[in-house]
Amino acid sequence: MAEMGAQKDKTPSELIDGRIAELGDWRGETLARVRALVKQAIPEVVEEWKWRGVPTWYHNGMICTGETYKDKVKMTFVKGAKVDDPAGLFNASLTGNARRAIDFYEGDEIDEGALVTLLRSAAALNVKA
Structure with a gap:
């Protein structure tokens, strides 16, 4: 309970x-890099902590x-199905009519320029909207 407080x-x-x-580990490094790219792409971005632990x-x-x-x-991009992805970054959640996602695995390179453009x-x- 103290942790929740x-x-x-x-x-x-x-x-x-x-x-x-x-x-x-590598996941922390990847999350930190992704976060930095979000902030680079959208300087006015607002960070939230949702659903008990999702940046x-x-x-x-x-x-x-x-x-x-x-x-x-x-x-996971909430409106990813509507976002042009010329670099083909989306590699998950490809069948829905709204979301699209990018799964990064250990050792994956991040195409930073393409990700900034996508963001x-x-x-x-x-x-x-």
Whole structure:
């Protein structure tokens, strides 16, 4: 119960910092890199901590999440099906009519330029909505 109280006293950004540190492996490094690219792509982005531990990024609406699993880091784009993906970054959740995701596995390279472009496109959809 004390841990829940301690979490309530922290900002979403502090909770995300904690998650990155807690992971302490390639997943933490990947989440930190993804987070930095989100902030680079969308300087006005707002970080939230949703669903008991999922980093979530907003700008005029939700853009994406940064989920961590035992074997991957997953970026889920809430309106991904509407986002142009010329670099073919989306590799998961490809059959739905709304979301698309990118699963990063240990050792994967991140195409930073393509991801920044994808993030900006996703944020632009929220402005048009």
